[in-house]
Amino acid sequence: xxxxxxxxxxxxxxxxxxxxxxxxxxxxxxxxxxxxxxxxxxxxxxxxxxxxxxxxxxxxxxxxxxxxxxxxxxxxxxxxxxxxxxxxxxxxxxxxxxxxxxxxxxxxxxxxxxxxxxxxxxxx
Numbered sequence: 001x002x003x004x005x006x007x008x009x010x011x012x013x014x015x016x017x018x019x020x021x022x023x024x025x026x027x028x029x030x031x032x033x034x035x036x037x038x039x040x041x042x043x044x045x046x047x048x049x050x051x052x053x054x055x056x057x058x059x060x061x062x063x064x065x066x067x068x069x070x071x072x073x074x075x076x077x078x079x080x081x082x083x084x085x086x087x088x089x090x091x092x093x094x095x096x097x098x099x100x101x102x103x104x105x106x107x108x109x110x111x112x113x114x115x116x117x118x119x120x121x122x123x124x
Contacts, residue, residue: 038093
């Protein structure tokens with residue numbers, strides 16, 4: 001069973017930064033592609049970013065966060081990160097970490113496992 005636990009959410013002013021972390025309990029963490037999604041109040045959950053398995057050579061982002069967010073992974077720590085800079089009020093959402101066995105990491109990324117989510121609130 002794969003379990004994902006997010007942390008690092010909170011309240012930040014517009015223009016500020018946060019780093020989300022997601023620790024994954026899996027002996028074969030390296031083999032999973034990893035992603036971040038978010039769900040704002042009254043909206044559907046949307047893809048934010050994803051990173052390929054193993055070396056994490058391939059990353060993809062939704063257009064609205066390109067140049068501001070960075071996804072990375074540390075296989076030695078079974079952890080994936082989402083560095084969020086220049087935050088905007090429209091980034092306010094619950095952010096979910098996800099893991100998948102698929103090599104695909106584009107905007108239609110469809111993971112197999114989900115975390116419980118962490119709240120990010122950006123004030124104007």
